[in-house]
Amino acid sequence: MTIKEQILQLRDELNKHNYNYYVLDNPTISDFDFDTKLKQLQELEASYPEFFDANSPTQRVGGEITKNFETLIHEQRMYSLDNSYSKEDLLEWETRIKKLVDGELQFTCELKYDGASISLTYENGNLIKAVTRGDGVQGDNVTANVKTIKSVPLQLKGDFPEKFDIRGEIVLPWEGFNKMNEERIEIGEEPYRNPRNTASGSLKLQDSSEVAKRPLECLLYSIVGNNLNINTQFESLEKAHAWGFKVPNAAKLVNSIDQVFEFINYWDEHRHHLPYETDGVVVKVNNLQQQEELGFTAKAPRWAIAYKFKAEQVSTRLNEITYQVGRTGAITPVANLEPVELAGTTVKRASLHNADQIEKLDIRVGDEVFVEKGGEIIPKIIAVDLSKRPENSQPTKYITHCPECETELVRTEGEAQHYCPNYNGCKPQIIGRIQHFISRKAMDIEGLGGETVALLVHEGLIHNYSDLYELTKEQVIPLERMAEKSAENLIKGIELSKTVPFERVLFALGIRFVGETVAKKLANHYKNIDALIQATHDDLIHVDEIGVKIAESVIDFFSSELNKDMINRLRGFGVQLEISAEKLANQTNKLDGNIFVVSGVFHIVSRDELKKLIEDNGGKVSSSISGKTSYIIAGDNMGPSKKEKAEKLKISIITEQDFLRMIQY
Ligand code: AMP
Ligand code: ZN
Numbered sequence: 001m002t003i004k005e006q007i008l009q010l011r012d013e014l015n016k017h018n019y020n021y022y023v024l025d026n027p028t029i030s031d032f033d034f035d036t037k038l039k040q041l042q043e044l045e046a047s048y049p050e051f052f053d054a055n056s057p058t059q060r061v062g063g064e065i066t067k068n069f070e071t072l073i074h075e076q077r078m079y080s081l082d083n084s085y086s087k088e089d090l091l092e093w094e095t096r097i098k099k100l101v102d103g104e105l106q107f108t109c110e111l112k113y114d115g116a117s118i119s120l121t122y123e124n125g126n127l128i129k130a131v132t133r134g135d136g137v138q139g140d141n142v143t144a145n146v147k148t149i150k151s152v153p154l155q156l157k158g159d160f161p162e163k164f165d166i167r168g169e170i171v172l173p174w175e176g177f178n179k180m181n182e183e184r185i186e187i188g189e190e191p192y193r194n195p196r197n198t199a200s201g202s203l204k205l206q207d208s209s210e211v212a213k214r215p216l217e218c219l220l221y222s223i224v225g226n227n228l229n230i231n232t233q234f235e236s237l238e239k240a241h242a243w244g245f246k247v248p249n250a251a252k253l254v255n256s257i258d259q260v261f262e263f264i265n266y267w268d269e270h271r272h273h274l275p276y277e278t279d280g281v282v283v284k285v286n287n288l289q290q291q292e293e294l295g296f297t298a299k300a301p302r303w304a305i306a307y308k309f310k311a312e313q314v315s316t317r318l319n320e321i322t323y324q325v326g327r328t329g330a331i332t333p334v335a336n337l338e339p340v341e342l343a344g345t346t347v348k349r350a351s352l353h354n355a356d357q358i359e360k361l362d363i364r365v366g367d368e369v370f371v372e373k374g375g376e377i378i379p380k381i382i383a384v385d386l387s388k389r390p391e392n393s394q395p396t397k398y399i400t401h402c403p404e405c406e407t408e409l410v411r412t413e414g415e416a417q418h419y420c421p422n423y424n425g426c427k428p429q430i431i432g433r434i435q436h437f438i439s440r441k442a443m444d445i446e447g448l449g450g451e452t453v454a455l456l457v458h459e460g461l462i463h464n465y466s467d468l469y470e471l472t473k474e475q476v477i478p479l480e481r482m483a484e485k486s487a488e489n490l491i492k493g494i495e496l497s498k499t500v501p502f503e504r505v506l507f508a509l510g511i512r513f514v515g516e517t518v519a520k521k522l523a524n525h526y527k528n529i530d531a532l533i534q535a536t537h538d539d540l541i542h543v544d545e546i547g548v549k550i551a552e553s554v555i556d557f558f559s560s561e562l563n564k565d566m567i568n569r570l571r572g573f574g575v576q577l578e579i580s581a582e583k584l585a586n587q588t589n590k591l592d593g594n595i596f597v598v599s600g601v602f603h604i605v606s607r608d609e610l611k612k613l614i615e616d617n618g619g620k621v622s623s624s625i626s627g628k629t630s631y632i633i634a635g636d637n638m639g640p641s642k643k644e645k646a647e648k649l650k651i652s653i654i655t656e657q658d659f660l661r662m663i664q665y
Helices: 003-023 031-047 057-061 087-100 174-186 195-203 208-212 233-242 257-273 288-294 355-361 427-438 450-458 465-470 484-499 502-508 516-526 529-534 537-541 548-558 561-573 581-585 607-616 640-648 656-662
Strands: 071-073 107-113 116-123 126-132 138-140 163-171 217-224 252-254 278-285 304-308 312-325 331-342 345-351 368-373 380-384 595-599 620-622 631-634 652-654
Touching (some): 003 057, 031 595, 057 208, 087 288, 087 304, 116 217, 126 138, 163 195, 174 195, 312 427, 331 368, 345 380, 427 502, 502 529, 516 529, 529 561, 537 548, 548 561, 595 607, 607 620, 607 656, 652 656
Parallel strands (some): 595 631
Antiparallel strands (some): 071 138, 107 252, 107 278, 116 126, 116 163, 331 345, 368 380
């Protein structure tokens, strides 16, 4: 098989596996085997750039940076939809259109997905561009970002038209949304409010490799173009499915508004089990000939109508507003409600978010309020029933002091949240920080749980995470629900955490904005905590992927004497504050200042190992040859165009063996 054939075959296989996994939800290959094939293809493409293809499955990992999104005009306008809220509305709509067209009416019923609308253009089966709806006439070119969404086919199959646009919705399923939020809360960032805004925000990220990490999906429902040889909306869905698109399978073809209503009633109840958010049903005249006769108003098609599900809403009394203090000191006001049934659960509390929200609602204790469960997971108070406001009611005064430690709260310009600045003396902050310290991804202390941490703090046995290492079995045994055995396990777990590697210790310290990945970066760059403590703002922002916000937070953390003290105590107890000798032994600065390009297939070490060796020894890896390249490490079958370029720029080409000698491997 020629190289080109190998590449084409791998692309074909990977496209099929992507389709099985992301469109059909039916994987037929292990993740490991998939990754191996993807790596093979990446290596071949890197060595043979002449076979580059913008729609190769390797392009899904992203990496393209878009500073300003180009505006593109939609060849055919993207319309909005008229809304309806009752069966009467729908019957009226039917009567209206019956007057305008001849023949029997059939309808397709589809779910209305709550995400970001998108229009994809395909030519000869290849994805050419992806454009947001924008104002309907023109939108933003977000092709690089959309390519990273695995359910968007880069290459179609079957009998597709030469050129067409297909429209649909990019959604973020609940599961992925919740996971993203867990990670944000972990590092002290505000959680995202709802999946829809997060999905449309994702499309406008500048770095497409960031988009690739988000579990977005693309559901398609409408084909537009000329001479498509399609007669009905339902047929469009079937065809789109056959060409490889992810088409929602809830769509149904029906013959009357009564049947439309059956569909609506069914999904009003069952939509809560769908993996993503829906806010209604879209009813469309099935026959495309009839659609054409009906045409459009200035804003929306006459042949379609959206039915909006009623957000489930109840009214209840606000008994009290309490204030919670988080691990970072952020204050969240909470509405304590008279318990009430809503969407199958009992609601007692609802978040009021911040002082502005309270002011906006003008919500007061004793008020009758409307609570809704909409696009967000947590119930939300949407309004006050002013007709029921008690006469003597007083406006809510936001607290000025921390409910836990009575310190005066601060609010930084431009931030929505108030904060308790008593970092070292405020109990919920102390407890939250220690709970983070012991958590699974941090020190992973077995035998110690979050509740025990709270108990230890309340009993005055510990005041910070360093104190954990001085606990004795005798101190712990008298605690509630502790026995000899569990006390022993707790002490053993703490002891064992002394072997946890530096990068995880750094994460465990709970420095704001320093999540797992950032901690790893900093640990590998600075090698030990002292170097990190000494780093200046300028040093920090020059580390790969470290921005101003993180740099400031790191400096701030280490400028506290108390924090430095705690770190010294951790050091005394034997906690890992530098990367391990073994890891360090493999690192040198022999290659400092040298930039390498790796090309071809290798025998002694793999391509990935080669790259790691370069970086571990202080060198840099680049993917393309330029005047700045120091060496090219050439394996078998190095691409001829690379070779030519290297020769022209007089860059030394070395073998795998030469390189290994260079670092005395
Ligand atoms: P609206 O934004 O309320 O005017 O509703 C119109 C939007 O609903 C369209 O722009 C689409 O993005 C979205 N939508 C979601 N699901 C569908 C569907 N099945 N058919 C048509 N539009 C849909
Ligand atoms: Zn406080």
